[in-house]
Amino acid sequence: MLIFDEKKYAIDLLKNKEFNTYRKRDIERYILIRYLASEGLSSQEIRKEIDKFPLVGCEYLDKKEVDIIYNKILEKALSQLLVTGVVVNIYKSEIDIINSIENEEARNLLFVLLVYYKWAVEQSNTNMYFFSRYNNTKMVLVNDLDMWKNAGLMKLRKAERYKVNNILINKGLYVEDNFKSNNYFYLPFSVDSGDIAFSVSNFDNILGELLYYNDPDSYKRCQECGMVIKKTRSPKKYCTKCAKIVKNRQNKEYYNLGKTKSNKTVEK
Numbered sequence: 001m002l003i004f005d006e007k008k009y010a011i012d013l014l015k016n017k018e019f020n021t022y023r024k025r026d027i028e029r030y031i032l033i034r035y036l037a038s039e040g041l042s043s044q045e046i047r048k049e050i051d052k053f054p055l056v057g058c059e060y061l062d063k064k065e066v067d068i069i070y071n072k073i074l075e076k077a078l079s080q081l082l083v084t085g086v087v088v089n090i091y092k093s094e095i096d097i098i099n100s101i102e103n104e105e106a107r108n109l110l111f112v113l114l115v116y117y118k119w120a121v122e123q124s125n126t127n128m129y130f131f132s133r134y135n136n137t138k139m140v141l142v143n144d145l146d147m148w149k150n151a152g153l154m155k156l157r158k159a160e161r162y163k164v165n166n167i168l169i170n171k172g173l174y175v176e177d178n179f180k181s182n183n184y185f186y187l188p189f190s191v192d193s194g195d196i197a198f199s200v201s202n203f204d205n206i207l208g209e210l211l212y213y214n215d216p217d218s219y220k221r222c223q224e225c226g227m228v229i230k231k232t233r234s235p236k237k238y239c240t241k242c243a244k245i246v247k248n249r250q251n252k253e254y255y256n257l258g259k260t261k262s263n264k265t266v267e268k
């Protein structure tokens, strides 16, 4: 599970009052704990919050046993820093190379790989990469599926998706290495200096950042969260998620306004 902004993810969990997944709920719980701790909550306060997300399998344990389990969870969660606020700079020289690829899918995949690579090397969680002396650079742990999803390649069959990867490998733009049965990669064209084309700080639509840069007439940003959205005939200002939040907020304001008005009437 690839989560680019744990703070954002945790806020959503608290809002929805349930985990997004069943199989990865342990990871979601760690994220929640890290976020609550970063907000300055004490261990007891954190416990109170995460008790709202039931720990499956603890129904038959006594309180003391459950406490021990919770303390272990807390310790594990806080052994890593909260991942949030990463800003990735994309340089013009990198965009030129990406845009020079004829195959659209390969172009999109390479851009997503670049953003992910630059994000990953900033992490304090060192399980995500290792320094390769052979390549003289950091090699980052990669899950093909995550990259394909973010690059919009899931519409292709699996063999086709690997062909897209191979285009990049054959061009020498993507170098992969297998280490302890995990895949690691680096991008020889990735740089840390030069003219910045743009920066990525919202990772909800990574591919959108490239499309927006290349074709600003067809895309715009959500006015609430900054995510790239496609321009349509309707003059919508927000992404689907924010449209709901903004509507709720407006309803609430409208309701509160009505309440103060009626209070005044009562006072009279």
Ligand SMILES: [Zn+2]
Pocket: 222, 223, 224, 225, 226, 227, 238, 239, 240, 241, 242, 243
């Ligand atoms: Zn939005």
